[in-house]
Structures are given as structure tokens and as C-alpha cells.
Amino acid sequence: MTRFPRLTCYVAALITVLLxxxxxxxxxxxxxxGPILMVISQGTGPYKEVxxxxxxYFTSQNGAAALLEEHSLQGDTxxxxxxxxxxxxxxxxxxxxxxxxxxxxxxxxxxxIPIVASMILNADELKKSANAxxxxxxxxxxxxxxxxxxxxxxxxxxxxxxxxKENRTKIDxxxxxxxxxxLTLLTGEVETPQALPEALDxxxxxxxVLWGITDQTVLSPQTAEPILLFSFRNRIPFAGLSxxxxxxxxxxxxxxxxxxxxxxxxxxxxxxxxGTPASTLLPQTPxxxxxxxxxxxxxHMKLTLPQPLxxxxxxxxx
Numbered sequence: 001m002t003r004f005p006r007l008t009c010y011v012a013a014l015i016t017v018l019l020x021x022x023x024x025x026x027x028x029x030x031x032x033x034g035p036i037l038m039v040i041s042q043g044t045g046p047y048k049e050v051x052x053x054x055x056x057y058f059t060s061q062n063g064a065a066a067l068l069e070e071h072s073l074q075g076d077t078x079x080x081x082x083x084x085x086x087x088x089x090x091x092x093x094x095x096x097x098x099x100x101x102x103x104x105x106x107x108x109x110x111x112x113i114p115i116v117a118s119m120i121l122n123a124d125e126l127k128k129s130a131n132a133x134x135x136x137x138x139x140x141x142x143x144x145x146x147x148x149x150x151x152x153x154x155x156x157x158x159x160x161x162x163x164x165k166e167n168r169t170k171i172d173x174x175x176x177x178x179x180x181x182x183l184t185l186l187t188g189e190v191e192t193p194q195a196l197p198e199a200l201d202x203x204x205x206x207x208x209v210l211w212g213i214t215d216q217t218v219l220s221p222q223t224a225e226p227i228l229l230f231s232f233r234n235r236i237p238f239a240g241l242s243x244x245x246x247x248x249x250x251x252x253x254x255x256x257x258x259x260x261x262x263x264x265x266x267x268x269x270x271x272x273x274x275g276t277p278a279s280t281l282l283p284q285t286p287x288x289x290x291x292x293x294x295x296x297x298x299x300h301m302k303l304t305l306p307q308p309l310x311x312x313x314x315x316x317x318x
Contacts, residue, residue, distance in 0.1 A: 034091030035069040036269070039083060039106060041099025041119070043072040046258040050098050050118050053262020054269075061270070067093070073101060084109035094269055097134075107132060114278045116269045118261060121214050123283035133272075133281040135264050138214055139254055140285050141170070141177045145211075147291065148239055149181060151252050151309065152209050159186045159207030159236070161199050163217035170213065190218050200230045210238045212245065224248065235301050246292035247317050251301065255314065257288040290314035 036058070040051055051070070059065040071083045084106055087095060094114045097103040103117040107129050117126055117134030126132045148158065158178060162171050171187055178185040186207050188199040196218065203210065210231060212219055219227070219241065228249040231238040240250030264287055272278050292315040298305055310316060 034093055036064075036067045036273075037083070037087055037092055037095045038068055038070045039080070039095060039097050039102040040070065040072050041097075041101040042075060046256075047098050047119060049258035050262040050265070053259035053264075054096055054118075054266045055262075056259070057263045057266025057270075075101065077101065077105070080105040081109060087113060094272060096265060096269060103134075114272045116265050116272065116278070117283075118265050126283045130277075130279045133268060133278045133283050135261055135268070135284045135286060137256065138285060139289065141174045143285070143289060144213075144239075144254065145174070145177055145181055145183065147254055147289065148209065148211060149183070151239075151291075151293075151305070152237065152303075155208040155237075156182065157184050157186055157206055157208045158211050159188070159203040159209070160211045160213060161188045161190045161196070161203075161218045162213060162215050163191055164189050165191070166217065167213065167215055174213075190215075193217060193220065193222055196223055196226060200227070204230075204234050204236070207236055209251075210236050212239055212241050212250070214241065232297075232300060237297070237301050237303065243292040243315055246294045246315070249297055250294060251297045251303070252291055252293050255290050255292060256286045257290055260288045261286050292317065 038051060038054065040047055055065065055068060058068055073080045073083070080101055084095070087110055092113050094116065095106050095110060097106050097115060097117045099119045103115070103120050104125070106115050106117075107125060111129065111131055113131065115129070115132040115134070117132060119137065120134070121137055123136050126134055145158075148155070160171065160174070171185075175185045175187070186203060188202055190196050190199045210227075212227075228238060230236070232249065237251035238245075238249070240246055240248075240253035242253050243255045246253040264284065268281060268284070271281060291313055293305065293310060293313045294317040295305070295310070296318060
């Protein structure tokens with residue numbers, strides 16, 4: 001612990017962000033229709049950026065912005081239920097949700113109103129609902145592994161830890177994608193946080209890079225510090241999930257343009273308001289990729305990153 005004081009400080013900041021995560025054509029509207037509700041789980045940080053992007057899209061449409069109605073829940077489940085209960089009596093045309101609380105409550109309370117969801121980790125719940133679609137936080141497997149190759153072209157053996165109950169299907173797909181890119185995916189199953197140290201040790205002499213995927217067992221506030229310390233001690237770079245991971249010590253992390261994510265949701269909403277059923281619009285991944293680099297980590301790993309790669313980063317930690 002004392003060997004990496006700066007890492008410990010960064011991990012503390014990362015844990016705060018992880019808590020936030022657990023908990024990346026003119027609009028045709030009915031002349032006599034009700035509002036377009038924007039229901040936001042929390043009114044801060046990336047949530048606010050997504051909301052700004054959605055509003056910005058509708059502001060560019062003739063008169064459409066006047067229909068937007070914002071409701072910030074501030075994590076209050078009872079408030080979410082009341083807002084969405086009222087939506088059913090007001091001829092609401094569409095509900096835009098930002099975050100898991102808003103999305104889950106809308107799916108339960110308003111199955112008859114189209115929903116465009118954002119700031120959720122995966123599309124499973126949306127695919128089960130005939131009235132919902134949206135943009136999830138996860139990038140496609142192809143995007144993630146192609147960027148890993150771009151940043152670490154010399155790495156061929158990629159370690160990844162996962163809970164099979166949560167991510168078996170994703171890992172099976174990732175093995176095929178990795179193979180198509182000339183990579184070997186070294187997988188380790190972690191069913192409980194207590195199993196993490198042994199799973200990491202099993203990768204220590206095989207993996208050239210450790211790839212982080214969204215997994216509530218493997219990547220959590222409790223596991224962030226041991227994963228990053230393992231990365232430093234074994235000089236195995238870690239590919240994180242967001243800019244906060246890069247700040248905390250990951251070599252790099254992909255992140256989202258949250259404002260553009262909101263605009264992307266606005267475009268989906270416009271299609272629905274034009275008459276396209278939400279059920280026919282598959283959930284999307286973020287269309288813009290940004291990335292952050294940690295040059296201190298690169299130096300520790302004895303890696304030299306090309307200057308154009310550094311220049312293209314959204315954020316660089318030195």
C-alpha cells in the first residue's frame with residue numbers, strides 16, 4: 001500500500017465514480033399531444049451531460065423543445081413512481097430516461113408509452129420490453145478489442161475475468177471476436193469477490209494485458225484497488241471502463257461523449273415520434289469513442305506510446 005500512495009488516492013476517487021455507475025429530420029409531434037418527459041435518476045455529472053444533449057437535439061427542431069418536461073428524481077424511488085404514474089394520465093408522447101432508477105421504474109409503470117433509455121449498462125431489459133429502446137453504456141466487443149489492439153499492438157494474450165452467471169454469453173462472443181483479430185482471450189471465472197486474488201494470480205504469467213469488462217462481481221468499489229495493485233506489481237497493463245479508471249492507474253480507458261449520447265437518443269426519439277415502433281429499433285451502443293491515457297502507468301510498465309495516440313486522447317494523466 002505504501003509503495004503506491006498516488007494510486008491509493010486515485011482508487012478512492014474511482015470508487016466514488018463506481019458507486020455512481022452501479023448505481024460510455026424534423027421531429028413530428030402530435031398537435032394536441034402531451035409532453036415528452038425527461039426523467040433523470042440523478043442531476044449531476046454525465047447524467048446532466050446526456051440530458052443536455054437530448055435537449056440540444058430537440059432545441060434544433062421547430063417548436064419541439066417546448067414539449068420537453070424535466071423530472072430529476074435524485075435517487076428517490078417513490079418520486080419516480082409518482083412521476084410515471086402521472087405520465088399515464090397526461091397523454092405523454094414519449095419518455096426519455098437517464099439512469100437505471102428512471103429506466104427500471106418506467107419499464108414497470110408505463111408499458112404503453114414509448115421509452116428511450118440511456119445511462120444503463122446493458123440492453124437486456126430493453127429487449128424484453130416492446131415499448132423500449134435506447135443507447136447503452138457498453139461499447140461493442142469489436143470496438144473494445146480493436147481499441148485494445150490500437151493502444152497495445154504488441155499484446156496478443158488478453159486476460160479477462162468475469163462472473164459466468166452474468167457474462168458467460170458475452171465472453172463466448174468475445175472469444176470469437178478476439179480470434180478474428182488475431183488475439184487469444186485468457187478467461188478466468190470469478191463467482192465471488194473472494195475468488196478474485198486467485199483468478200488474478202492465474203493470469204499473472206500468461207496475460208500481456210488485462211481487459212476490464214462490465215461485471216458487477218469483478219469490477220466494483222471493493223475490487224478496484226486489488227485489481228490496480230495487481231496490474232502495477234506485475235506490470236500487466238489494465239484496460240479500464242472509464243476515464244476514472246485511467247486516472248486511478250489503468251493504462252487507458254475508453255469513455256463516451258455523454259452529450260453526443262444524449263443527441264443520439266434524441267434521434268431515436270424522433271423516429272418513434274414519426275411513427276416507428278420502439279420495438280423495431282434495436283438498442284444502440286455509443287457512436288462516439290473517446291479515450292484517456294495514463295502516461296505514469298505507461299512509464300511504470302516500460303511502454304512507449306506513439307505521440308499521435310497521446311495527442312488524440314481526450315484526457316492524459318501524467
